[in-house]
Amino acid sequence: MFLRQYVPMAIAFVMGVVFAVQYYVPHPASEELLTTVNDWLIVVSGFSMVLGLASLMGSHWAKVRRGVPGWGYSLVVFLGILGTLAVGIASKGKMFAGEELTLTALGWVYDNMLVPLQGTVFSLLAFFMASATFRTFRARNLEAGLLLTAAFLVMLGHVPLGEYIWDKVLGFLPPKADQVMGWIMNVPNMAAKRGILLGVGLGMIATSLKIIFGIERAYMGEGG
Amino acid sequence: MRKLAEKILSMDRRAIYLLMASAALLPFVTGPLGLPSRVSPEVKAVYDRIESLPEGSPFLISMDFDPASKPELYPMAEALVRHAFRKNLRVIGMNLWVTGSGMAEKILSDVAEEYGKKYGRDYVYLGWAPGATNVILGLGQDIYKTYPRDYYGNETSGMPVLEGVRTLKDIPFMVDLAAGDPGIETWVVYGKAKSMAGGCTAVIAPGMYAFLNSGQLVGLIGGMRGAAEYEALLKEMGKATVGMDIQSTTHVLILGLILLSNFAFFATRRRR
Amino acid sequence: MSPELLGAWVAAGLTLAIFSFLYKDNPFFKFGEHLYIGISVGYSITLLVFNFMIPKWWTPLFREGRMSLLVPTALGLLIWTRFFPRFSWLSRWAFAFVVGFGAGIAIPRTISNFIFRQVESTAVPLVSRGQQGVSFGWGDFSNFLIAFGVLSVLTYFFFSVEHKGPIRPLARAGVLFLMVSFGASFGYTVMARVSLLFGRMYDLVEYSSRGYGYATLVLLGLMVAVFLAQALSKKREGG
Numbered sequence: 001m002f003l004r005q006y007v008p009m010a011i012a013f014v015m016g017v018v019f020a021v022q023y024y025v026p027h028p029a030s031e032e033l034l035t036t037v038n039d040w041l042i043v044v045s046g047f048s049m050v051l052g053l054a055s056l057m058g059s060h061w062a063k064v065r066r067g068v069p070g071w072g073y074s075l076v077v078f079l080g081i082l083g084t085l086a087v088g089i090a091s092k093g094k095m096f097a098g099e100e101l102t103l104t105a106l107g108w109v110y111d112n113m114l115v116p117l118q119g120t121v122f123s124l125l126a127f128f129m130a131s132a133t134f135r136t137f138r139a140r141n142l143e144a145g146l147l148l149t150a151a152f153l154v155m156l157g158h159v160p161l162g163e164y165i166w167d168k169v170l171g172f173l174p175p176k177a178d179q180v181m182g183w184i185m186n187v188p189n190m191a192a193k194r195g196i197l198l199g200v201g202l203g204m205i206a207t208s209l210k211i212i213f214g215i216e217r218a219y220m221g222e223g224g
Numbered sequence: 225m226r227k228l229a230e231k232i233l234s235m236d237r238r239a240i241y242l243l244m245a246s247a248a249l250l251p252f253v254t255g256p257l258g259l260p261s262r263v264s265p266e267v268k269a270v271y272d273r274i275e276s277l278p279e280g281s282p283f284l285i286s287m288d289f290d291p292a293s294k295p296e297l298y299p300m301a302e303a304l305v306r307h308a309f310r311k312n313l314r315v316i317g318m319n320l321w322v323t324g325s326g327m328a329e330k331i332l333s334d335v336a337e338e339y340g341k342k343y344g345r346d347y348v349y350l351g352w353a354p355g356a357t358n359v360i361l362g363l364g365q366d367i368y369k370t371y372p373r374d375y376y377g378n379e380t381s382g383m384p385v386l387e388g389v390r391t392l393k394d395i396p397f398m399v400d401l402a403a404g405d406p407g408i409e410t411w412v413v414y415g416k417a418k419s420m421a422g423g424c425t426a427v428i429a430p431g432m433y434a435f436l437n438s439g440q441l442v443g444l445i446g447g448m449r450g451a452a453e454y455e456a457l458l459k460e461m462g463k464a465t466v467g468m469d470i471q472s473t474t475h476v477l478i479l480g481l482i483l484l485s486n487f488a489f490f491a492t493r494r495r496r
Numbered sequence: 497m498s499p500e501l502l503g504a505w506v507a508a509g510l511t512l513a514i515f516s517f518l519y520k521d522n523p524f525f526k527f528g529e530h531l532y533i534g535i536s537v538g539y540s541i542t543l544l545v546f547n548f549m550i551p552k553w554w555t556p557l558f559r560e561g562r563m564s565l566l567v568p569t570a571l572g573l574l575i576w577t578r579f580f581p582r583f584s585w586l587s588r589w590a591f592a593f594v595v596g597f598g599a600g601i602a603i604p605r606t607i608s609n610f611i612f613r614q615v616e617s618t619a620v621p622l623v624s625r626g627q628q629g630v631s632f633g634w635g636d637f638s639n640f641l642i643a644f645g646v647l648s649v650l651t652y653f654f655f656s657v658e659h660k661g662p663i664r665p666l667a668r669a670g671v672l673f674l675m676v677s678f679g680a681s682f683g684y685t686v687m688a689r690v691s692l693l694f695g696r697m698y699d700l701v702e703y704s705s706r707g708y709g710y711a712t713l714v715l716l717g718l719m720v721a722v723f724l725a726q727a728l729s730k731k732r733e734g735g
Contacts, residue, residue, distance in 0.1 A: 004585045009591035015596030016603075023604035035365040037597060038358050040568035044368070044594060045355030046548045047572025053537055053544075054579070073530040080534015086539060093546025094376075095326045101333055103499070106542065110326040110501035113510060114539055115291040116699065117532035118323070120514035122292040123692035127518055129685070130244045131237040134481045138489045143675045148482070150679025155479055158449055158687055160259030161472030162479075170429070178262045184680055187638045190433040191645025192677030194614055195670070197434050198646070199653050201610030208599035208606075221590045221597040241518045248690070248697045295695030296688065322540050325547070351547050361601065373551050413609045414601070426688035430681045437642075438617035440609065447684060447692040467694040474690045 009214040016212030057081065084109055150184055157181025231490035233486060234319075240481070248333055248480035255415045260456065261468060264434055267453040269443030270421040274307050282389050283313040284398035286411070287328040288320045293403035293425050294327060299464035300423045300451040301331045307458055309339040314385045315347040316395070318371075320356040329375065343457055344378065348385045349364045351375030356406030357414050364416040392417045397442075400425055408432055412440050423450065432487040504708040509715050511696055516719060524719065618646050645673040 018038075022030050058134040090096070092102035103111065117141035139145040157177035166177035175183070210216035216224075251257060276365040277283065285304060308315050315336075319328045332349050341347055350371045353359050362370030367389060368381045380386060388394060393416055401423040404406045408422040410434055419442055422432055426447025435441040446453055448471060451464035513528035557569065574590035577583040622640045624631050651663060652670030659667040703704040704712035 003586065008588040011589060011592040011731060012596035012599070015593055016600040018622065019597055019600030020603045023601070031365060035362070035369060036299065036564070037648075038361045038365065039369055040565075040571070041358045041567035041594060041597060042353055042355045042362065043359060044571045044575065044590065046544060046553065047568075047575050048594075049354055049540070049544055051575060051578060053541055053722070056533075056537060070308055070484040071665070073451040073526050076527055076530040077534040077537075078537075080531045081538040081541070084535050084538025087478070088538065088542030088546070089628040093542050095329055100733045101337075106515060106539075107326065108499055108503060109535065110352055110539065112507045113531070114323065114535050115294060115327075116511045116513065116696070117528060117535065119294060119692060120511045120696050121529070121532060123689070123696045124517060126243045126689035126693040127244050127246075129689050130474075130478055130481065131240045132236070133686075134240055134485045135237075137482050137485065139486055143671060146672055146675040147679040147682070148486075150676040151682040152679075153477065153481065154474050154680045154683030155686055156699050158683060159472040159475045160261050160468055161257065164259055165476070178264065181683075182264060183638070185430065185433055186437065187641050188673055188676040189430055189680040190437050192643045192670075192673040193431050194437070194618065194642075195646045195649025195673070197431070197610060198586055198614055198634055201606050204606045204610070205603055211595055211599040219591045221584075221591075221705065222434065238518065244693075248693050249701070252697070285649050292692065295691040295698075321535060322543050325543055352543060353552065354544070354548060354620060357598065357601075372556070375547065377551055413605045426684040426686075426691065428680075429684050430677065434614060438613045440613055446696070447687045449687060463698070467691060467698075469691055470694045470697065474693070475686060478686055 005217075005220070008220055009217070012219075013212055013214065016208070020212075134205075150188075154181050154184055225491055229488035232488040233492065236377060239323060243477060244474060247473040248470050250473050257467070258468045259468075259472065261449060261452050261465075263453045263456060264450075266446070267450050268457065270399065270423075270445055271307070271443075271457045273419065273421060273442050274304075274311060274313070277311060277313055277397055279312045281313050281397070282316060282386070282395045283308045284316045284318070284392070284395045284417070285389070286318050286320060286398065286400045287324055287331065287402035287483070288407050289327075289401060290321050290323040291327065294452060295463070295467060296425050296448045297401045297403060297423065298327060298331065299448075299462045299467075300445055300454065301328075301461060302335060303454045303460070303464075304399055304401075304423070305335045305455075306338075306460070307333055308336060309341055309346070310458075312346075316350065316385065316389070317347065318350040319352050319360060320410075321403070322354075323351050325352045325375070325426055345384045348380070348383060349375045350360040350380070354435065356410055360406075360411060360414040364414070366391060397421070402428065404428060408435070408441070415493075433466075439457075501708060504703045505711045505715070508700060508703040508708075508711040511700060512712070512715050512719055515696075516723075519723065522723075524722075618643055644669070649673055 019034070022034055055084070057078075060077045063071045063074040087105040087109050091106035093106070094104055095107035096102065097104045097109060136152075137148060139148045157164055157180055163177045170177075207216060211219070225232065274283070285301065285308070287297070287301050305315060305317075314330070317328055317332045319325060329349055331349055333343075335341075336343065336347055351374060353371070359370060367386070371380050374380055374383075392398070395417060396413075396467075397419045398411075398417045399421045400408050400411045403425050407428070408424060411420060420440070421443040422435070422441050423445035424432060424447075426449070429444065429446030429450075430440065432444050432446070436444050445451060448464050448467050451462070452468045455462040455465050510528050513524040514532075516522055517525040549629035553565060553569070557565040570592045571593055574586050577586040595666040601717070618637050620643075622632075622643065623634075623636055623721070624633060648666050650670070652659075652674070657663060700712045704710055
């Protein structure tokens with residue numbers, strides 16, 4: 001109990017208090033302490049990345065070993081990992097080689113496989129968004145109507161064709177479409193986002209204090 | 225009328241996907257629409273800030289994005305690096321997102337080749353390191369301890385491009401191009417840059433206006449529209465400018481879908 | 497076949513495989529999705545080893561003798577005890593070190609950059625003073641709206657006090673500001689999503705040209721043929 005719970009809580013407390021106070025101490029020793037510990041934590045981040053990557057590989061390996069439905073696709077994951085690793089080692093981790101900066105094998109995999117795959121997975125969202133907009137975007141009440149109006153005006157002012165349509169239909173009004181959009185972004189939108197930001201900031205401070213004083217122990221995992 | 229409205233509301237989602245694909249492909253068929261984007265004050269502010277920097281000033285650009293955000297942030301990064309090289313600034317490139325390393329390297333090397341810039345003298349690519357918050361804090365303390373070597377394994381201390389630069393405070397201006405977290409907010413909280421601007425995907429742009437208003441960001445380039453505006457300021461037609469045509473057609477389609485669905489909704493609602 | 501041509505065919509094929517999900521979930525999409533996960537992980541490991549582990553840990557520690565790196569190495573190894581359930585409790589010490597540091601540095605910087613700076617730029621004069629005295633123009637109205645908006649949104653999120661009496665209209669105003677902000681965010685999100693679509697469409701159109709052997713068109717045709725064949729055989733089985 002002492003080593004498993006109280007020691008980590010004590011470490012978190014000491015580290016939290018020291019580095020909260022460090023900000024207000026301009027002495028060179030204080031700056032050196034921050035620099036040194038910070039550099040250590042860059043190294044530690046690298047070690048913790050290995051943890052995340054190994055977990056992912058472990059879960060897919062478990063699927064292959066157990067032969068669960070779809071285990072073939074988990075093999076594809078390993079094919080991707082090992083293939084890219086092999087290519088990466090052969091290219092010594094470099095995307096370009098030589099003075100003429102020719103694409104290496106790793107660079108080829110990055111440009112012709114990773115970029116298209118990741119780009120396309122996220123571009124599906126454009127279609128889903130259009131479909132969801134059609135199905136759910138209704139001006140049922142004042143709040144929804146306000147949301148719809150703001151979205152409409154921002155979208156109109158955001159693209160050249162929208163600005164053109166505005167000029168043709170509402171050109172007699174003094175503000176242009178982009179000016180209306182700019183005002184919405186800089187005034188009511190900014191006010192709401194600032195309110196949220198202040199709330200988030202206060203929440204971050206509260207959570208940090210809870211971690212330092214041992215009230216929040218989720219980082220310890222099970223039994224924390 | 226009610227039957228038509230109900231039919232509209234029950235439209236197959238694949239018909240909507242087809243409409244979206246058609247709207248996206250339309251500019252490739254018809255050719256450029258030739259409609260310009262008006263430049264917003266927040267984008268102009270970034271341009272003016274770089275214009276105001278004396279020749280030879282160090283300029284830090286952190287390209288914190290991955291391939292998913294390439295269409296928005298790659299043209300933005302290219303335009304900014306081009307502008308920096310035109311002004312003969314010393315460009316220091318880096319990134320905090322591991323899968324963005326390839327793109328960051330390509331942007332710097334391609335644009336440097338265009339302008340005949342020499343690596344180590346005119347620009348440097350520090351690369352990626354894990355622990356974004358720690359990297360930013362480290363740059364605020366000592367760049368050479370955080371990045372003792374650059375992306376290519378060269379020692380950073382003694383590099384002509386980094387002469388006179390020890391911490392972020394020695395860099396008069398930096399731009400962070402961000403697709404999420406770690407990104408602009410992380411730099412605002414943990415960085416100690418003298419002056420900073422942001423470039424970001426359109427998803428996170430609305431949240432950045434609070435930092436713009438408070439002066440923590442000098443300017444903001446938001447999304448593909450922002451990138452197109454910056455290209456217009458540089459008097460260049462890049463990929464962002466080309467992309468605005470698709471933005472136009474798809475935006476108008478979605479606005480049309482919103483109007484249609486609301487018309488159909490109210491038409492069915494009235495009869496109930 | 498040149499690497500560039502092969503690359504175009506591979507990129508077009510993988511793009512179409514992922515886009516096939518718009519029709520329905522299918523093996524092409526699943527293959528592409530899992531390959532993406534694998535390549536992402538492989539690339540991350542490659543960069544971790546060559547950009548970090550070797551130049552920033554192995555070489556300084558074992559070749560240059562920087563003994564100070566033994567401390568983070570020990571912490572890193574403690575994190576790796578999570579792989580061994582019997583000793584995984586040791587990882588708590590390392591996580592406490594990291595999380596405690598993070599919590600400590602966050603507090604003063606959040607107060608300074610999130611709280612003070614934001615409050616400072618909200619508390620601005622709501623009227624202008626000029627040679628002709630005090631005036632209230634469009635800029636002043638905007639400043640008033642910002643101040644009112646921030647206050648009303650904060651009131652809405654303050655759940656410790658019930659939203660009754662004079663608090664209620666203020667909280668409701670906060671909701672209206674939030675709705676405008678969400679609408680604006682939606683408008684921007686549309687641009688973001690369409691940008692991603694443009695990126696892929698641009699490449700697909702480029703790869704459909706003669707120079708790339710009509711890659712997009714051939715592969716699209718093959719995919720459509722497979723789906724058609726599947727649909728026909730299903731119909732025959734059902735019929």
